[in-house]
Amino acid sequence: MPTAVKIHRRRKKKKKKKKKKKKKKKKKKKKKKKKKVHGLDFGSVKPFIFNSEASEPSADGAFADSRNRVIVVRCMNWASGYSKRATQLLPNGYGRKKKKKKKKKKKEKKKKKKKKKKKKKKKGSE
DSSP states (O other): OOOOOOOOOOOOOOOOOOOOOOOOOOOOOOOOOEEEEEEEOOOOOOOOOOOOOHHHHOOOSSEEEETTTEEEEOOOOOOOOOOOGGGGGGGGGTTTOOOOOHHHHHHHHHHHHHHHHHHHHHHHHH
């Protein structure tokens, strides 16, 4: 009979327990207070009795539009009153709209033309 061979059994490694991560509490964001110009909010629309004098920008921080509403604007230089640029800070639908770029369309057209020329050359070579 062959001599008994001892089998060396390897000890199983103990699995490390994963530590649970503590959840961080979310901080509540503080709402920013709107700056007021002479008691009026920027971009706010308020009812206003329209007259020719009030329609022009005044040092009061607001001017009226054609529908008898005051539109509050901010200007860089208070001393010189309001510039026309101040109207950029109007509420939605009142300010100047950005012009869309038309350059992209031109590039696409050029690419199409080049493709057509290449096809014609291939036909000629055949």
